Amino acid sequence: MGLIIIVALVGMALLAPVLTVPNTPDPAQMPRDWGALNEPPGTPGHPLGTTTSGGDVLYGLIWGARTSLKLSVIVVSITVIIGTIIGSLAGFLGGRIDTVLMRIVDVFLSIPELIFALAIAAVLGPSLRNIILAIAAVFWVKYARLIRGQIIHVKQNEYVDAARVIGDSRLRIYLKDILPNSMTPLVVQATLDMGHVVLIGATLSFIGLAEAGLAEWGVLVSEGQTGISAGRWWVSLFAGGMIFLWSLAFNLVGDAMRDVLDPRMEGR
């Protein structure tokens, strides 16, 4: 179920230029139709209606999927890489390096992630790139902790001793024995975060930390909110629904992966 939604959403994101024709120089910017403001769904040319500033909601949803995909893939890749490096150094080398790195991680973890990301994004100024940086700066700590714990657990396995006995180097033992056997929970966490990142990204852009007019679901919800009291429900509802679907889909798949992978991860 989750997988079907993911395939549909990601397909939509990838095929965005085919599904809708961009008529602005930057296709990630919402095209404005100043002759059709606040049109309800079903209007010819605007099947899902338009916003107060004449943005086509359908276009926003489709290109918003592209923005979300970009956002989540970049953030998750950055955080997985940084988290794996930091967590590996701490877990594999141990000792003082471990203590120092983990205290830094503790500092990061003691600040609520949304507020922290908000603060960073606000300092850097409103743009999607800064939202990516802000979320990445907050999310890597989770991976560092996760990987460190896994590595400490895995390096006690007898096959690590067995590799030492045949005379393999520490680096190769790490690359061949420890890291591959530590990755399973990371994959699950990364999948869950694909949804989580979009939710936080939408929150940040909702309060205006993305470029104005960006085809992004949080921006759309924000544009639509002024019209809700006047009965113009469609903008916020459709955009909010997309955020919901995206998060739900990745959560479903992440949970399913956890169920499938966890018992095998233990190896017995």
Next chain:
Amino acid sequence: MTALGVTSTAGPSSQVADYVISVRGVRKHFPIKEGVLQRVTGHVRAVDDVSFDVPRGKTVGLVGESGCGKSTLGRVISGLTDATEGGVYFRLSHAAKDRLDELLAIPEAERSAAEGRELAEIDRAHRIDALGKDRWREYRRNCQVVFQDAFASLNPRHLVKDIIGRPLRIHHEASGTQLTERIVDLLESVGLGSQHLYRFPHQFSGGQRQRISIARAVALDPEFIVLDEPTSALDVSVQAQILNLLHDLQEQRGLTYLFISHDLNVVEHMSDRIIVMYLGQIAETGPSEQIFAAARHPYTEALLEANPAVEGGARAVTRLKGSVPDPARPPQGCRFHTRCPVVTSQCGWEVDDAVTEAELRDSGLDGLSGVSRQSAFSADLTFETEAQAAAFVAQLQAQETPEPLAAALTELRQTGTDVSVRFQPVVPVRLERVGPDQLSACLLHTGQQPAAEAVAR
């Protein structure tokens, strides 16, 4: 690289290496850390001053209950863990071994500069934690380990081909098709075949997995293999097959084994010599037949009697009392004295024993509020009331108190709420010769004088 390989198998150094491994005074103490600050509050003495030799081509069996330090010792010998003290020496000749023992017998402070240099020389050439890079690499090739749990010791994500080929690849022994040929040869030598190359460890049975482990261990043609309970995780029927395989490999390849096990049957079947360990120390050692025919240490006897498969096992089993003492605070004198069926008053009775004895009875230790300990053999206990102090004394004077313990007490005096407890100090029992090539650490058989004129520490 090849030059080293040649010396390792046929060079002059191996011709004179009568002992593949010599262990001298090895201790391994693990710190016990407590509290938020992780302060070290004591040490678990997993291995506490152990020395023995493993002659070339022989199998030495290392037996003892779980927790006696035999696996830790195996890890120290195979270089997986550093010893706290003492050394493991590789490839000593008779002459070099005797010279090493002479030098080690001289206390460090009395060693002359020349003797110190000579010792350092031996260390650099033979002591595994002092070897140079090339020699260490040679040791790494020549000392392999087969672990108890074959499943845990095989990386679940690697194919059999990669597991067995890995040592060959690391040491640049073979590559390409030649590598595959070598791997198939190895698989066949342990009773598997080329059809198993592209399978994962979880697709095998326990016995087959242990065969894979063994193939990996012999891949580099080592001289010496530490077998750390290689069959204790297996069914009895499979055990015999694995033991036979190990035996055949030893004959074909001239291997030397250190066979660690808690199972005397298995050890008897495999070993030329046997070392019995108790609480981190050697209790008895000797040729296999001699240990089984004429054990000279009560602990060995107890192990043999508890073993149903030994002939004459119908003898009444002298069951060992109590459990293994805390290795962080091993008993004085003979470490086995707290459980020994033939214990005497000379065996190392101490304050802890008196307290343990009183603890076994009802209300024996009620109201104990303070202990001021002068030594392991001398302490003043403070109770809350005089009656409780008197009860403690009465408990120790009662009939139930073991006679050797009562006899070893030199003073048990109550003054008010205090009780002073004194025992005759003794020195730790030493391993001494009790027969041709047989050593035992028991007063009964060695006639040692345990009572220390000079106080024991």
